[in-house]
Each structure stands twice: as C-alpha cells, then as structure tokens.
Amino acid sequence: MTNKHAFEALDKTLRDILGCRNQPFGGKVIVFGGDFRQILPVVQHGTRQDVVNASISSSYLWPTIKVLRLTKNMRLTIGCDSSNIEQTRLFAKWLLDLGEGKVGGPNDGETEIEIPDDLLIKDSLDPLSDLIEFVYPDILSNYKNKEFFEQRAVLAPTNEVVEQINNRLLEMLPGSEYEYLSSDSVCLDESFGDSFDERLYAPDILNGLNISGLPKHKLVLKVGVPVMLLRNINQKDGLCNGTRLQITSLGERVTKAQIISGTNINDMVFILIIALTPTDKSIPFNFNEDNIRFLYVLQ
Known part of the structure; x- marks a missing residue:
C-alpha cells in the first residue's frame, strides 16, 4: 500500500549514507512484504492511472526487485x-x-x-438473513459460547453493508441495547478569525460527519455480542487492531470484554474512554485534542 515515493526516498537516502550511488538502497538487501491482489496505494481523488503510477511496480526500482511468490495457502x-x-x-x-x-x-x-x-446462497427471499444463518447457525443457542465466534466472521465490501449486518445481528440477540455516543468539538484557532459561525459547526453537524480515521457517532452494543478492535491499544496485552472480543459487561464509561482471538485468548479486559482525532487532511478545521469517540475502537 505504500506509495513508491517512500521507497525511492529510502533508496536515495541509503545511497547517500553508504556512499554506493550505483547500487539500489546502497547495496543493502531490502525485503518488501505485500500482495498486489489486495489494495493498491491510496491516492485521494486519484484516477486509476494515478493509483497504478503510485505503486512500486511503476518505480525505477522495480527492475532491480526479485519477486518471490507463495504457492501454498x-x-x-x-x-x-x-x-x-x-x-x-x-x-x-x-x-x-x-x-x-x-x-x-x-x-x-x-x-x-x-x-x-x-459459494452462493441461491433462491433467497431475504439474502441478509440467510447469510447470517449460514455463518452463525442457531445463534440464539450459541451466542454465549465464545468458541462459536472464534472462527466465524462476515466479510463485507463497504461500511454501509457492515452496519446493516451489525444491526440485523443486534436485533436477533436477546438483552437490552446500550447506546454510546461520541462527543465532538472543533478546535478554534487563529485561522478562523472573526468568521467563525457556530451554526456551521454545531454538535449535530459534527456528529453526522463520516470522517476517515473516525467511526460513526453512535455505537450500540449488547452483552454477548462479538466486536473487533479498530485501534492498537495495548499490544503487549493483545489489544491490537483486528483483535476480536466478546462483550461481557457494559457500563457508562467502561466496557468489559473477553478476548477470543490472537495470543491472549480468554483474558478479560476493560475498554475505557478513548480520544480520537481524524486523519483526513481535507477537513477545513481541527478537532479538539479531547474529542471523545467513546468505545469507538470497537466495531
């Protein structure tokens, strides 16, 4: 996913440091890891040609790279x-x-x-329900069993589909819902001057923004639902991006969950209030550093 300019910058730096200007990376062996079957470098508002041109395969370094292929899944x-x-x-x-x-x-x-x-679910009147039943058969009898969710997941193409599946699963599970809302605010600086209009940056407007680097404003959970971390919180304790957990208790400012994937399976952990700021540089303002997306590392 890395843009080719990053590799080229490293190449030129190593050539200068090591004094070997005629050898790629100054003669050092560099091992790349990646898969062109997956996502290519992201170019904001870029065309297909821009994306391909940003890939390392379009770099002057590519002819010097030896490609090693994995043959067994x-x-x-x-x-x-x-x-x-x-x-x-x-x-x-x-x-x-x-x-x-x-x-x-x-x-x-x-x-x-x-x-x-x-691989298809054919002749379905309700494809979403049939997909959930296929992946999570007899979920009402098994949802309390953490092993039931360890090897089961639904891969969705967009966040909108993810939300549809999450909402449908949430409706199927027993128990009361617990709703968590974010607290968003704009960081006022001198760039606004006297032109700041509070109506343009009201809380309901900020809460409705779907920004890269921030999940949505509202998160609804129930005890027993499986969740996945979207941030690295504590790698030593196994709380990494992609770690799966099962909710065991819900509170106003803390959520208790049990790890069901990775190296720390069965560990009980607490997820506290977490302050997040967006990474999207196209936003014409900054969020406050204390901007809270409560529990929004979970999805």
Whole structure:
C-alpha cells in the first residue's frame, strides 16, 4: 500500500549514507512484504492511472526487485480436516486465480466473474438473513459460547453493508441495547478569525460527519455480542487492531470484554474512554485534542 515515493526516498537516502550511488538502497538487501491482489496505494481523488503510477511496480526500482511468490495457502490448510483437504485445495486455487486475473477471461482490469455454485446462497427471499444463518447457525443457542465466534466472521465490501449486518445481528440477540455516543468539538484557532459561525459547526453537524480515521457517532452494543478492535491499544496485552472480543459487561464509561482471538485468548479486559482525532487532511478545521469517540475502537 505504500506509495513508491517512500521507497525511492529510502533508496536515495541509503545511497547517500553508504556512499554506493550505483547500487539500489546502497547495496543493502531490502525485503518488501505485500500482495498486489489486495489494495493498491491510496491516492485521494486519484484516477486509476494515478493509483497504478503510485505503486512500486511503476518505480525505477522495480527492475532491480526479485519477486518471490507463495504457492501454498497456509491459512486455509492449517487445522483443515483431512476429508476436506481436496475441497480446500480447489478453493485456494480459485482464490489465487481470482487474484491473478485468470478468472473471467481476458480483461483490462474490469470483468464479470462467475462465483462457484457452492459459494452462493441461491433462491433467497431475504439474502441478509440467510447469510447470517449460514455463518452463525442457531445463534440464539450459541451466542454465549465464545468458541462459536472464534472462527466465524462476515466479510463485507463497504461500511454501509457492515452496519446493516451489525444491526440485523443486534436485533436477533436477546438483552437490552446500550447506546454510546461520541462527543465532538472543533478546535478554534487563529485561522478562523472573526468568521467563525457556530451554526456551521454545531454538535449535530459534527456528529453526522463520516470522517476517515473516525467511526460513526453512535455505537450500540449488547452483552454477548462479538466486536473487533479498530485501534492498537495495548499490544503487549493483545489489544491490537483486528483483535476480536466478546462483550461481557457494559457500563457508562467502561466496557468489559473477553478476548477470543490472537495470543491472549480468554483474558478479560476493560475498554475505557478513548480520544480520537481524524486523519483526513481535507477537513477545513481541527478537532479538539479531547474529542471523545467513546468505545469507538470497537466495531
């Protein structure tokens, strides 16, 4: 995902420091990790050409890089039952072919892809409910069992779809809802001068902004629901971006949860009030440093 200019800057710096101007990175061996099947560098408001041009494959360094390819999908094969090995192998091959652009025939970056029948939920009157039932079968009988959620998740293409699935799951689970709201405020500085209009930056306006780096204004939880951390809080204790937890208790200013993934499974942790500021540089104002998005590291 890193822009090629970052690698080129490192290359020129090492050449100057080591005095080896004719060798890439000053003669040092640099190991890159990444996958072109995943997301490319993000260029705000950029065209397709801008995004491709920002990739390292468009850099003058690319001819000097040796590409090493993984040939075995370890994530799919670890813990796989022997009876499902062949089915898993075929699925892994289909994923690789999809990433390599071999599915759907020749294309210039856009093509129609036919999904295998065994991966589809067909003839559904309510696809969302059927998807939830497929991923979380008999959820009312199993939601208190943390192992039920360890290996189950729904991958969604957009945040809007994520919200739809979350709301539907929340409605299915028993218990009362607990609603957490953020507290947003603008940081006034001299750049505003006398032109500051409080009506333009009222709390309800700020709360309605969907900004990069900040989740939405309202978070609704229930005891027993699975959540995922969206921030690194304490890596030593296993509270990292992507860590999954299950809510065990909800309070006004603290939430208690049990870790169900990673290296600290079964540990009980407390999530406190967390101050977050947006990373989107296109916003014409700054948030206060004490801007609170309560518990919004959870999604």
